[in-house]
Amino acid sequence: MYRYDEFDHAFVDARVSEFSDQVARRLSGEITEDAFKPLRLMNGVYLQLHAYMLRIAIPYGTLSSKQMRMLAHIARTYDKGYGHFTTRQNIQFNWPALSDIPAVLRDLASVEMHAIQTSGNCIRNVTADHFAGAAADEVADPRPYAEILRQWSSVHPEFSFLPRKFKIAVTGAERDRAAIQVHDIGLHLKKNAAGELGFAVYVGGGQGRTPMIAKKIRDFLPEKDLLSYTTAVMRVYNLHGRRDNKYKARIKILVHETGTEELTRQIEAEFAHLVDTELKLPDTDIRAIERYFAPPVLVERPDGEAILKQAQLDSRGFAEWLKQNVVTHRHPDYAAVTISLKGVGEIPGDATDVQMDAVADIAERYGFDELRVSHEQNLILPHVARADLKAVYDALVETGLATANSNLISDIIACPGLDFCALANARSIPVAQDISRRFASLERQREIGELKLKISGCINACGHHHVGHIGILGVEKKGAELYQITLGGSGDEHTSIGEIVGRGFAPEEVTDAVETVVETYLGLRSSPSERFIDAYRRVGAAPFKEALYGTTDAKAA
Incomplete structure (x- = not known):
């Protein structure tokens, strides 16, 4: 994995010193909260409902054991003993005191980590396939290119104050595990007929209040042109992106309003220079x-x-975990392991300091000292000898992290929602916990099969509900929380945006509604092997609307 060079160390240390001075001036009252806001956002510090929140960058989701132990130390020393892993492969701490954040940043710098560009209208943390470098179906490891983009984009003077935040994802396999088509720029690493490496380039994807699937504007971009072409895209967006309306400021709106053909022409013209x-x-x-x-x-x-x-x-539990949470590696004697952060009734994506320390120990002993964070809010051991899998499982059992539910209905993505976020309209966490308890039976989950369920507490869609096979969106109506259900979304190589099936449900009704959807699917699938998403695409929304509302014409609310 990438190691900081002399420039990286000096750059991060200087930023820590600068922000320490800014925090001191804020605490003394020398600067107001309004003046402090743009300064803190440049360093990953948000002001949420109850406290400041610090978002720490984990570039392309790759961590060492030493770095994971530092995150455990921060959780234990400066927070309430846990951290929340996010859909951008980062980690958030929800309760740090502002006075402690400079110390947190100094501790992070000591293990080559920081919180720069995890917020604000800049290029955010570049994400990648969490099985990168290990996946059997991979053409090439996408992380070197993600690192090149990280170095190029860090405090880039031309792109530090964009019309809106900007997100880039890279994948190196035909199976898209990085959701590249719902990013501002998505890059699919591939080989051409001559065996040369390059990228299919997608532009203009995103979720939020106006979900859109990215358009492919280049089928093959030679790897040498990665920065030139990305710069061309960014310049066109920076010039023409809306700054008068933040709801129309993302590049997806520019693509939609300008047209793919015309925007591509402008990008290619800039690229020519x-x-x-x-x-x-x-x-x-x-x-x-x-x-x-x-x-x-x-x-x-x-x-x-x-x-x-x-x-x-000898162990039925191990057999279940092996089947569900272990995937094929490019080396036949090894495997990649998903460590689920979705135990029954637990908060999706949360890990305690004790668990983080334990996972660091496991990675150091059995996983070549390497960990990943997935955009599905789980942890990954990318390289584990198959002979060591039972030992890994036993160690995970001891720390409560051996839940065998990867890609099943209880492997829920959920944002922090109204329990923490000042932007949220509704709670996500209690809904996720209730659904997890309802579907706690592994036997039942296996009967249902692969099913991606994703929950957002507001239209900003941090829980990726738009691309959930079943998506749940919390909204506010007449002062009460209400939950809309969307069906048919997907964030893989066959990306689709889910359809709102009808009126929303009260908090106490949501889990029953999800169960109705699941039972309807089980009754109409063509065979036990037909996945939910495939069955939905075959039959459409009508039978689900009928089951939920007694009509195929349920009005959304």
Whole structure:
């Protein structure tokens, strides 16, 4: 994984010193909250309902054990003993005192971490496939390119004050596990007929109050042109993006209002001026960054299958976990493991300091000292010998992290909602917890099969409800919380935006409504292997509306 160079260390240390002085002036009353706001946002500090919140960057979701232990230390020392992993592969701490945040940032800097550009109208944390470098279906590891984009975009003078926040995601496999088509720029790393690496480029995706699927504007961009072309996109957006209305300021609106063909023409024209400039990436520089992400030396462990066979006979729990939370690795003697942060009745994405320390220990002992954060709010061990999987499982059981529900209905994505967020209209966490308890039976979850359920507490869609197979959006109506249900969304290579099926439900009705949707699906699927999303696309919304409302014409509210 990437290690800071001399510039990185100096840059982050200088920012910590600068922000420490700004915090001191705010605490002394020398500057007002209004004046402090843009300064704190540049350093990942939000003012939520009850306290300040600090969002820490985890570039492309990759962490070392040492860094995870530091996050545990911060949770224990400066917060209430836990952190919340987010859909941008970051972590948030909800209760730090403002006076402590400079100390937090100094601690982070000591392990090559920071909170820069995790908020504000700038290029945010670049995200990637959480199985990058390990996935059997991968063309190439996308993280070196994400790192190149991170270095290029950090406090970029031209793009630090954009019309609105800007998000980039990169994937290196045909199976899109980074949701690139709902990002401002999505990059699909691929090879052309000559075997050369490059990118399919998507522009203008996003969720929020106006969800849109990105448009492909380049089928193949050579890797050397990554920064030149990204700069061209950013310049066109920075010039023409709306600054008079924040609800129409994202690049997706520019694409929609200008038209894909015309916007592509403008981007290509700008790119023509940049293609042979200093932004062209030398092959030596790409390969140098690539070396930081060289996979660990994976020695052959042919004893793995015999060990696994016996372990499954000895432990039903392990057999279930192995089937649900372990995926194929590019090396036959290894596997990638999902550590679910979605135990029954728990808050999706939360991990305690004790759990973070335990996961760091497991990664150090069994996972080549590497961890990932997924955009689905789970943790990943990307490289585990199959012979060690039972030992990993036993260690996870001890710390309450062995829930075998990856990609099942209780593997819920949820934003913090009205329990924390000043923008939220409704609570997300209690709804997620109630649904999780209702579907606690692993046997029942397995019968249902793959089902992505996602919850947002407001239209900003931080819970990605638009691309949930079942999405739940909390809204406020006449002073009360109400929950709309959307069906048919997906954030993979076949991205779709869910359809609102009808009027909203009161908090106490939501779980029953989800159960009705699930039972309707089970009754109409063509076979036990037909996934919810496939069945929905085959039959449409009508049978679900009928089951929920007694009519196929339920008016949304």
